[in-house]
Amino acid sequence: MFDTPDFDDHEEVVSVSCPRSGLRAVIAIHSTALGPALGGIRCWSYETGAAAVRDALRLSRGMTYKNALAGLDLGGGKAVILGDPKTARSPDALHAFARAIDRLDGRYIGAEDVGMTVADIDLMRDVTPHVAGTSWGASASGDPSPHTAEGVFLGLKATVKAATGSDDLTGARIGVMGLGSVGWKLAERLHEAGASLLIADVNVQRTVRAAARLNAEVVDPVRLPFEPMDVFAPCALGGVLTRDFAESAPVKMICGAANNQLATPDVDAAMWQAGKLYAPDYLVNAGGVMNVAAEAGGEYDAYSVGMKVREIGEITARVIDTARRDDRPTGAVADAMALERIEAAETGKRRTG
Ligand code: NAD
Numbered sequence: 001m002f003d004t005p006d007f008d009d010h011e012e013v014v015s016v017s018c019p020r021s022g023l024r025a026v027i028a029i030h031s032t033a034l035g036p037a038l039g040g041i042r043c044w045s046y047e048t049g050a051a052a053v054r055d056a057l058r059l060s061r062g063m064t065y066k067n068a069l070a071g072l073d074l075g076g077g078k079a080v081i082l083g084d085p086k087t088a089r090s091p092d093a094l095h096a097f098a099r100a101i102d103r104l105d106g107r108y109i110g111a112e113d114v115g116m117t118v119a120d121i122d123l124m125r126d127v128t129p130h131v132a133g134t135s136w137g138a139s140a141s142g143d144p145s146p147h148t149a150e151g152v153f154l155g156l157k158a159t160v161k162a163a164t165g166s167d168d169l170t171g172a173r174i175g176v177m178g179l180g181s182v183g184w185k186l187a188e189r190l191h192e193a194g195a196s197l198l199i200a201d202v203n204v205q206r207t208v209r210a211a212a213r214l215n216a217e218v219v220d221p222v223r224l225p226f227e228p229m230d231v232f233a234p235c236a237l238g239g240v241l242t243r244d245f246a247e248s249a250p251v252k253m254i255c256g257a258a259n260n261q262l263a264t265p266d267v268d269a270a271m272w273q274a275g276k277l278y279a280p281d282y283l284v285n286a287g288g289v290m291n292v293a294a295e296a297g298g299e300y301d302a303y304s305v306g307m308k309v310r311e312i313g314e315i316t317a318r319v320i321d322t323a324r325r326d327d328r329p330t331g332a333v334a335d336a337m338a339l340e341r342i343e344a345a346e347t348g349k350r351r352t353g
Contacts (some may be wrong), residue, residue, distance in 0.1 A: 006054045006058045007057055008057070010028055010029065010060065012027075013028045014027040014029075016096075016100040018093065021090060021092035021093040021096045022088070023092075023096045024049075024081070024083065025080060025081045027079040028053075028077060029060065029107055030060040030075070030077060031076050033342050034064075034068055034072070034073055034342060035072070037063070037077025038108075039063035039076055039110070040078060040111045040113025040114075041120075042114045043080075043085040043089055044081075045082075045084045056079065056080045060076050062076070062078075062259070062260070063076030063078055063289075065335060065338040066283075066285075066286055067293075068338040068339075068341045068342050069283055069337055069338040070289060071308075071311065071315075072290065074296070077107075078113075079108070081093070094124050095124070095126075095127050098125075101130050101131065104130070106129075109296045110130065110132075111132050111133040111144075118133060132292045132296040139300040140295065141292055141294060141305075143181070144287070145288060147288050147290060147291040149182045149183075149287070150189070150306075151287025151290070152182065152233070152255065152257045154312050155283065155313060156231060156253075156284070158313040159277055159320065160172065161317070162316075162317060162320040163253055170195075171196055173195075173228070174229065174232075174233060175198040175224050175231070175233065176190070176233045177199075177200050177225070177236050178201055178235035178237070178257075179210050180206075182285075183236065184206070186235060187199060191213075191215070191216070197215070197216035199216045199219065200219045201221065225245050230253060231255055232251045232253070232254050234254070234261050239260065239263045240258065240263070241262050241263060242263040242264075242267060243263070246271040246273075246276065247270060247274055249276075251276060252275075252276065253278075253279070254271070254276060254277070255278075255284055256284075256285075257285045259281060268332060272328070278329070278330050279316050279319075279320075280330055282334070283315060283334050284312055284316060287312060290305055290308045291305050319337065
């Protein structure tokens with residue numbers, strides 16, 4: 001683990017194994033400088049144990065930056081359960097995993113991620129208070145995706161305003177890749193705002209429904225990033241922003257929900273040099289974690305979450321302003337802003353012992 005490029009002085013990495021239920025999992029706490037490490041639990045069929053550890057290391061570091069830039073008093077962590085999501089999430093396995101989270105005494109707070117459902121979190125909540133994203137109880141926050149979609153919408157408007165001087169989306173050509181929980185809601189908001197939509201999804205039924213409901217043009221998923229567009233909104237998988245995209249796609253702006261959109265870190269600078277305005281993914285997709293964080297804080301209130309999500313538009317505008325002032329790529333600026341908060345908290349902690 002110490003030798004993998006994804007190891008970044010993580011504070012704590014825990015392996016969890018329960019032969020009786022078949023559970024195998026990893027919990028990675030990257031940083032608690034700003035508070036308890038909050039991040040989702042992913043269930044995935046990893047090819048090797050090493051691949052699972054690498055994913056937990058990479059994702060937990062990403063959560064540190066996401067939570068810091070979102071202004072949350074939370075650190076970054078992530079957990080992965082190894083196995084097919086269809087079979088690895090038995091009640092016994094989830095209870096065993098909840099006990100492992102409980103042993104960390106609140107240093108890690110888990111929530112839904114790929115392969116996990118609200119019902120799974122509800123089941124784990126019977127064992128530990130250190131999970132969030134539940135469907136019942138006084139402080140339950142439920143499905144985070146509407147908040148994620150709203151944050152992306154506000155980040156997108158801020159990006160368009162920075163590029164054109166107005167955030168009016170009437171007639172703007174916007175491509176939405178992936179019409180799942182977040183992409184569908186984002187596409188609806190964009191349609192209501194008067195945008196002209198191009199859509200792509202590997203699920204043909206979804207594109208057929210969306211085309212009829214949102215008066216959208218259906219495009220092949222491989223072709224979509226290279227269509228002439230004002231904004232490309234990746235809302236499916238990561239890695240879609242490649243060097244080829246940066247250098248040749250006739251796209252002016254990029255703003256979407258997918259995590260880890262940059263295929264390689266250098267694409268951030270390549271897009272900046274090519275005059276493409278990129279709203280950093282972990283900044284604009286933070287609405288969901290803001291919602292979960294409110295539950296983790298013990299006092300969920302939808303109005304306050306809505307106000308917090310509104311900040312995403314303002315932070316996006318600030319990142320773009322700073323990038324222009326310093327002539328630096330937007331991704332690098334967002335990283336620096338997040339790191340500044342984390343380092344200030346670490347310094348403060350050292351001072352107070
Ligand atoms: P989802 O699984 O509900 O939807 C994903 C959609 O993408 C599906 O419709 C799927 O068919 C489609 N898809 C998959 N592969 C594709 C491909 N190659 N080309 C085109 N479409 C493809 O997921 P979601 O919850 O909507 O999340 C979407 C993205 O946003 C993910 O990257 C996720 O990590 C990120 N994200 C989600 C949230 C949230 O609140 N759900 C929060 C932050 C980030």
